[in-house]
Amino acid sequence: MNIGIIGTGNMGKILIDAFIEANAVQPSRLTIVNRTLAKAYNIKEQYPGINVGKTIQEVVKKSDLIFLCVKPLDMHPLLQQHHSLFTQEKCLVSITSPVSVKQLESIVNCNVARMIPSITNRALAGISLCTFGDRCSQEWQKKLLALFSHISTPIHIEENITRVASDIVSCGPAFFSYLLQRFIDATVKETEITEREATELASGMLIGMGKLLEKEIFTLRTLQEKVCVKGGITGEGIKVLDTELGDVFEHLLQRTHEKYNEDLEKVSEQFRGC
Numbered sequence: 001m002n003i004g005i006i007g008t009g010n011m012g013k014i015l016i017d018a019f020i021e022a023n024a025v026q027p028s029r030l031t032i033v034n035r036t037l038a039k040a041y042n043i044k045e046q047y048p049g050i051n052v053g054k055t056i057q058e059v060v061k062k063s064d065l066i067f068l069c070v071k072p073l074d075m076h077p078l079l080q081q082h083h084s085l086f087t088q089e090k091c092l093v094s095i096t097s098p099v100s101v102k103q104l105e106s107i108v109n110c111n112v113a114r115m116i117p118s119i120t121n122r123a124l125a126g127i128s129l130c131t132f133g134d135r136c137s138q139e140w141q142k143k144l145l146a147l148f149s150h151i152s153t154p155i156h157i158e159e160n161i162t163r164v165a166s167d168i169v170s171c172g173p174a175f176f177s178y179l180l181q182r183f184i185d186a187t188v189k190e191t192e193i194t195e196r197e198a199t200e201l202a203s204g205m206l207i208g209m210g211k212l213l214e215k216e217i218f219t220l221r222t223l224q225e226k227v228c229v230k231g232g233i234t235g236e237g238i239k240v241l242d243t244e245l246g247d248v249f250e251h252l253l254q255r256t257h258e259k260y261n262e263d264l265e266k267v268s269e270q271f272r273g274c
Helices: 010-021 037-046 056-062 072-085 101-105 119-123 138-149 159-190 195-214 220-227 233-245 248-271
Strands: 003-006 030-033 065-068 091-094 111-116 127-132 153-156
Touching: 003 010, 003 056, 010 030, 010 119, 030 037, 030 056, 056 072, 065 072, 065 138, 072 248, 091 101, 091 138, 101 111, 101 248, 111 138, 111 159, 119 159, 127 138, 127 159, 138 153, 159 195, 159 248, 195 220
Parallel strands: 003 030, 003 065, 065 091, 091 111, 127 153
Antiparallel strands: 111 127
16 A cells, blocks of 8 residues: 655654554655655655655655645645545545544545544554544545554544544643643752653653553552552642642633634635535
8 A cells, every 4th residue: 555645744754753663654655745845855864765756746646545744724725726636546534633524525536534643653652533534435444443553542533522532632742741841840949859850750650650551550540549548648739739720621621622613614614615
């Protein structure tokens, strides 16, 4: 199977790195293109077997499976210009949440899916979020699930939970790394520990906690119960978190959904009449 990747920004590059590291795709089976071609050629220096297309047309024609890794508002004009190249036997995959599979199906005649990755997939871990179009064949669905199983655990989601699922899976690593950094900053401010020491300890703690969950030794709730012994220090810290956090995560979700709705409206305006 020949795979094309249109857009080699953050997530496009993560997919390339992960697929190759997992031996899910041979570099020679990949053809990539980017608005700034120099970025694509930089990737070819890293993986000499990769093919760099000079145009989007070249990439689509060479590929059976095409990943569209561009900004949401860039998708409609790109597909309008090149829709005839996406013939029935091909499969188009978007990786962005504001553009629905129905909108993509309204403009191209090929198989369509949306696979929302996470930065955790770069470590061949974490979740990827899958939504298949009505015209996406069982064969293509199986191929996509098999491909993403090399770098993640693919989870099928319905359209109505796309944003909140993305908040957890895709935005979550940034949210929780921010919280951990704030925790580290506080330890440095309030005690004699250095930032390097605190970062090493906190990173090791997070990795170990992840392994506890991965091995199903504890759930999030039972982990808290195990550490938070009656009358202990951890319990006092939990009381502070319970008081101080308040509705911070509710407010976070409200804001991400507000931005998502703004993006949806702009995208819908583009696709109106298709």
